[in-house]
Structure formats: structure tokens, C-alpha cells
Amino acid sequence: MSEQKGILFILSGPSAVGKGTVRKELFKRNPDLVFSISATTRDIRPGEVDGVDYYYKTREEFEELIKQDKLLEYAKFVNNYYGTPRQFVEEQLDKGRDVFLEIEVQGAMQVKDNFPEGVFIFLLPPSLEELEKRLFHRGTETHAMMQGRLRKAIEEIKMMDQYDYLIENDDVKKAASKVESIIQCEHLRRHRTAHIYKKRLEVE
């Protein structure tokens, strides 16, 4: 039904749970999904394209976006801003295209404040042991660093209560299939489609 608006899906979860891998598998299977393009103040790198990889902004432009509430979320890393422009997302949704945002927990909570009609999906590790393995696979961390990271991941896991759906990432393909079923089924929810059927069947 092309009359239906697109839906913003937010995939989040603790560090090292495998958000990026699941997102890549999902996009491989669903070329029609739109990946949200971030804005950033960091320099453009060779091979990158403005409006494809990022929207490149000056610090002044970015701070103006913040001030005018034109970002669904933003954060500062290593002296550069990164954020999600609301305009791009809304344009795609209006065209009936679903937009997908893969983001860490703090950013997702900002999106929830600014765009509560999004569908929030939380990826969970199969076990704490498995999460530790994924967090520390590089083997270069000090004990204190490891403790800190684990504590942070556990704090993030506690945020699951803020999400609509929980998916265990025990297997990338299975997890991607579960996201797919959420995408399909959210489009069937009555509040998104009743107006279309009522019009079509003349029972308004």
C-alpha cells in the first residue's frame, strides 16, 4: 500500500552486541530500506560523498541545527559532532519508505524523546559470558578497562525497558530475520492502515 507512510526503525543495544553486523545483513536482504544519513562536523575523507556518507557541516552550521531542534539526536566524539537530521528522515517517511537507524543506547533514547512514533528494537547478547567475549576479543585491554566496559554494557542492557522489541543476537541471520518480521508486522498494525482501508471500502 503506497498510501502508507514509512516507519522509522531504531536498532540499538549494548556495545559489542553486534548491531552493525545485523544491520548489514538486513540491508543486504532489503535494498529498499533507507539507511539514515548522519550529519557531522568532521572533515570529509577521500572517497566520501556529501549527502551519501554524511552531511558535512561546519561547527556553526551544526550548532544551528541543534539550536533549531533539527536533529533527532546528536553527540560529540573526539571534538566532532555527529547527529541525525530530522529532515532527511521525514522526507523519506513521507515518500512511504522505511528508514533504519543503527545507534548506541544514549542516542536511541534521544531519538525516543524527539520521535516517539519510531519503533525501537533492542539487541541483546545471548549471555553475559558471550558479551564479555565480544567486548574483550582484542585482548589488549587492561583489567580496569575491561571492568569499565562491562559495567557500561550492563548499564546499557538495563535500558531494555525503554524499547518496543527485544531480539537475542545469538545468530546474525536469525536476528536479521526477526527484524524483518518486525518491519512487516508493524506495517500491519491497525493504527497505521485503518484510514486507508476505510476509504477504500467506503466505510468512513
Place this chain on the structure above:
Amino acid sequence: MSEQKGILFILSGPSAVGKGTVRKELFKRNPDLVFSISATTRDIRPGEVDGVDYYYKTREEFEELIKQDKLLEYAKFVNNYYGTPRQFVEEQLDKGRDVFLEIEVQGAMQVKDNFPEGVFIFLLPPSLEELEKRLFHRGTETHAMMQGRLRKAIEEIKMMDQYDYLIENDDVKKAASKVESIIQCEHLRRHRTAHIYKKRLEVE
């Protein structure tokens, strides 16, 4: 996750929309789904088995079930009662099995009163023309009968607002796939699983 309770799914929709055909396609694909067994006061027929085809009850037994609020819904057709015993449904859900109920609109609304935690799916015809075709394919109806049936179906279509999901039955296989995605995705909803993950990941 076997720790999760089963879910009661209710498939409904106007007369002649094709509920039975979609349900049969769904059960062919998902042998693990449990079909809710009705109770009835009508006589057992050759080949039928008590507790498989129906639970066969005397009129007194059935009216006792009504009085004790042990039916999710019931109705009287041609002097016989038919109804959905709550006990069978709850036993299956407790075992972690999903139960599926295919039922007309009035019955579904009774189930909603008695079991609001069910997931209510409404099947819609692709168009009014198509619904008329399905309603009158026998060609033996009088004009007045046809008008009456169509009016009733349109009243039933207006009940879509009471449902969680709307599915267009333009194609049986597609409609069954959509029901499958609802079944899968309902199991991922946070309120059904958060307690399990919190326990497993020790963040209670």
C-alpha cells in the same frame, strides 16, 4: 525461549472474507500452532472424537459453563450452543504453545472482553466488489438476501477499529505469511520477554 508463555491469536473478519482458507494455509505451514477446540451441545457425528473435534456437552453442562464464566465466547445457532472453553486455551498457553482462534466478528468481540491480552487480527477484502463476489458466488440468493448480507458485512468491516492488526486478503498465501510475521513479531515484544532476559543477564 520455552520460558515464554504462549499467545492467543484471534483471526476474524467479515463473512466470506476467507478466514477459513487463511487459517488452513497457516496450519499447514505451522504444525505447532494449536487450534482452539470449541464446546458444543450438538450431537456428536460419526467419525468425530470428543476433545478433538469438539467438547460435547449437554445443554445443562453448557449453561453451567456460561454461568461460571468459563467460556471466552459463545453463541447459539439453530438451537445449539457453541463456545470456546477458557480452560483449554489457558492450559496450552501455560505450556508455551500459541493458540489460534478463527471466529466471526461478534464472537471475537466477546473474546476481547474476556481475554484482552489476546492478539486480534482482522482480515479485510481487497475491495467491496470482491467481497460481493465472495458473498454471492452461489448465485442462488434473492435480491433482498443479498442486500441483507452485504449490509451485515459492511457493519462487520466497521469493527476493524477494535483489532490490533489489519490484513488484506488479496492472496491466501500472502495473507498467511502476514499472519506468520505477526506471530513471530508478537513474541519479540518487550513486555513478553524482558523478565526472561533480565533474569538470564542478571540485571533484575
